[in-house]
Amino acid sequence: MIKKKANIAVFISGRGTNLKALILRSKKKKCNYKVAYVISNKKNADGLKIAKKNKILTKILSRSFLKTEQKKLAKILINKNIKFICLAGFMKILSPYFINFFKNKIINIHPSLLPKYKGLNTHIRALKAKEKFSGCTIHYVSKKLDSGKIIAKKKVKILKKDSLKKLEKRVLKEENKLYPLVIEKLVRS
Ligand code: GAR
Numbered sequence: 001m002i003k004k005k006a007n008i009a010v011f012i013s014g015r016g017t018n019l020k021a022l023i024l025r026s027k028k029k030k031c032n033y034k035v036a037y038v039i040s041n042k043k044n045a046d047g048l049k050i051a052k053k054n055k056i057l058t059k060i061l062s063r064s065f066l067k068t069e070q071k072k073l074a075k076i077l078i079n080k081n082i083k084f085i086c087l088a089g090f091m092k093i094l095s096p097y098f099i100n101f102f103k104n105k106i107i108n109i110h111p112s113l114l115p116k117y118k119g120l121n122t123h124i125r126a127l128k129a130k131e132k133f134s135g136c137t138i139h140y141v142s143k144k145l146d147s148g149k150i151i152a153k154k155k156v157k158i159l160k161k162d163s164l165k166k167l168e169k170r171v172l173k174e175e176n177k178l179y180p181l182v183i184e185k186l187v188r189s
Pocket residue numbers: 012014015016017018019047088089090091109110111119136172175
């Protein structure tokens with residue numbers, strides 16, 4: 001049994017399947033982390049409902065998210081003893097100023113096999129390029145978009161008749177499996 005679980009914060013913008021997967025895993029006795037805080041830059045993000053259902057503290061960021069607000073949030077997260085910040089479909093780019101508060105503590109999941117297909121619309125780009133594989137990557141967040149040190153990757157085969165929807169669904173399933181396992185491993189190490 002884990003004596004004291006490490007606190008993590010999850011940043012979201014939308015649906016929140018990765019958030020849900022992280023929460024589900026965290027409820028297991030043997031899991032070494034708990035989701036202590038959910039931050040969203042969208043007030044209507046569905047993931048917020050998942051957080052509230054699980055009685056997790058939530059916070060909405062303002063649209064501008066200026067330096068003063070960034071500093072305030074960083075202080076709150078530090079005071080809450082947050083070990084890792086997990087970006088899970090968080091579609092806002094964090095500033096170098098904010099990232100600097102949390103060296104090697106901000107993790108992102110990205111729906112492509114990085115370094116291929118940084119940025120948006122990864123699956124459609126992989127399909128158009130007739131790639132044999134797509135997948136997902138978990139990496140540290142650095143100042144350059146989707147370019148930080150890679151922690152883990154999971155390949156997903158692209159099938160001949162794949163549609164964007166089908167491919168996205170299969171990759172997402174793998175994301176939901178991989179993210180909690182990687183966070184557990186990082187907390188352990
Ligand atoms: C996931 O596919 C995640 O990899 C992607 O957004 C989706 C969020 O889904 N993230 C990015 O594209 C970040 N650049 P979710 O809200 O169901 O977890």
